[in-house]
Amino acid sequence: MSFTIARTLDEALAALAAGARPIAGGTDLVVGARHGKAPLPADLVAIDRIPGLAEVTVTAAGITIGAAVSHHTLEGHPLIASTYSALADGSALVGSPATRHVGTLGGNIMNASPAMDTGAGLTVLGAEVELRAQAGSRRVTLADLWTAPGRTSARPDELCVAVHVPTPAPRSGSAYLRLEYRRAMEIAVVGAAAAVTLAPDGSVAAVRVALSAVAPTILSLGGLETLAGGSVNDVAAAVAAAASQQATPISDVRATDHYRRHTVGVMARRAVAAAARRAAGETIAIPVNRSIGIGAAS
Amino acid sequence: MSESISLRVNGIDYPVTIDQGRNLLSVIRTEVGLTGTKEGCDDCECGACMVLLDGQPINSCSYLAVQAQGREITTVEGVLQGDALHPLQRNLLEEGGVQCGFCTPGMIMSATALLQRTPAPTEEEVRIGLSGNLCRCTGYSKIVQAVQRTAAELADS
Structure with a gap:
């Protein structure tokens, strides 16, 4: 049994190579251990005080978000809110203010819950994850990272150090919405993110959609290329049908599979509509859920 | 395995010897001896255990005490202004x-x-x-x- 506070990335990577597991906010790890989901690892290395791991950096290709950046930082970051809105929408819905202060983006990604609130947004934004080990680092797409509920393709000695998100094309917007029964400490019943690029005439030039809590991992909708050129309303309707058709939800304490299959189509349609409004230059406050969706203040 | 650490609560350093799996809530209540912070659901849902860590709220039931080393912890006892209520x-x-x-x-x-x-x-x-x-x-x-x-x-x- 050991608990080490890493002061540098090298210290953290050495601890992982020796068999320790990383902990940042601990919001999934500690709660999971208390539920009996998995015992607390015998050896832990705290990665929340490593310089640089909690920074958001603008690059030539887009934005690099350190793995230890908190949801609180993401929901209030002006560039992320304006340009990578679906990620800010998702971060603003995680847990409560307390969860958002200690919970990190890297933790949310590597916990690999299919109901995670940042995953669908990152997927439609085309994000890649940087995994680092002592031997070097590699980048993986989210589709290659998540393999099953709670499972990733990362090796035990690899640490998620950053998320790279490319700059969206001009006239693009994105949004993430979820169905929820209460406004805090909630897990998505279903959720949907959309990224829309508009053509100069207002038609949809490109659309990407990803769904949460309706498959073993975040589900990226296929077959949307054929929708290019359609109106926003037509594309939103087609996406809703595709979402309900491609979803493979389960029944559990939060909803039946039948209910999830229907409502994920509704969420997907609203996500496309909100993303298109943002693509057209309209500002919809973060998170979309509180501005126009379920859970909006009356 | 027990570990000897120091926790700074309401501006005072408290040496404690604890198991690394102990949550901050139980250490504040039973080792530090400040019982204003409450255990409600003990599952990160209800917020009765809320304390501040470097000024930001956290659920102390679901935060390891060893994670709080070197941080400023504030409990409800720490908001009193002398003997006067905040x-x-x-x-x-x-x-x-x-x-x-x-x-x-x-x-x-x-x-x-x-x-x-x-x-x-x-x-x-x-x-x-x-x-x-x-x-x-x-x-x-x-x-x-x-x-x-x-x-x-x-x-x-």
Whole structure:
């Protein structure tokens, strides 16, 4: 049994190579251990005080978000809110203010819950994850990272150090919405993110959609290329049908599979509509859920 | 395995010898001996265990005590101003925002963090700031009013 506070990335990577597991906010790890989901690892290395791991950096290709950046930082970051809105929408819905202060983006990604609130947004934004080990680092797409509920393709000695998100094309917007029964400490019943690029005439030039809590991992909708050129309303309707058709939800304490299959189509349609409004230059406050969706203040 | 660490609570360093799996809540209550912080659901849902870590709210039931080394921990005992109640505590009493009182320490910590960051919150901002704290008595409105009254008083002072 050991608990080490890493002061540098090298210290953290050495601890992982020796068999320790990383902990940042601990919001999934500690709660999971208390539920009996998995015992607390015998050896832990705290990665929340490593310089640089909690920074958001603008690059030539887009934005690099350190793995230890908190949801609180993401929901209030002006560039992320304006340009990578679906990620800010998702971060603003995680847990409560307390969860958002200690919970990190890297933790949310590597916990690999299919109901995670940042995953669908990152997927439609085309994000890649940087995994680092002592031997070097590699980048993986989210589709290659998540393999099953709670499972990733990362090796035990690899640490998620950053998320790279490319700059969206001009006239693009994105949004993430979820169905929820209460406004805090909630897990998505279903959720949907959309990224829309508009053509100069207002038609949809490109659309990407990803769904949460309706498959073993975040589900990226296929077959949307054929929708290019359609109106926003037509594309939103087609996406809703595709979402309900491609979803493979389960029944559990939060909803039946039948209910999830229907409502994920509704969420997907609203996500496309909100993303298109943002693509057209309209500002919809973060998170979309509180501005126009379920859970909006009356 | 037990570990000897130091925790700084309300400005005082407390040496404690604890198991690394112990949560911060139980260490504050039984080792440090400050029982104002409450155990409600013990599952990161209700907010009764809310304390501040470097000024930000956390659920101490689901945070390891060893994670808090080198951080400033503030509990409800730390918001007293000498022997006097903090304006937030007084306003919660005067507005009827306290009934059974079990959620109150957690509410105070969340509201304290909110007012630090947002000195003049709207009602919606207060409700979001307190959204991790459950109260089964008051129906929340009187708690929200107490926070807004406190914000107004602090702005005038």
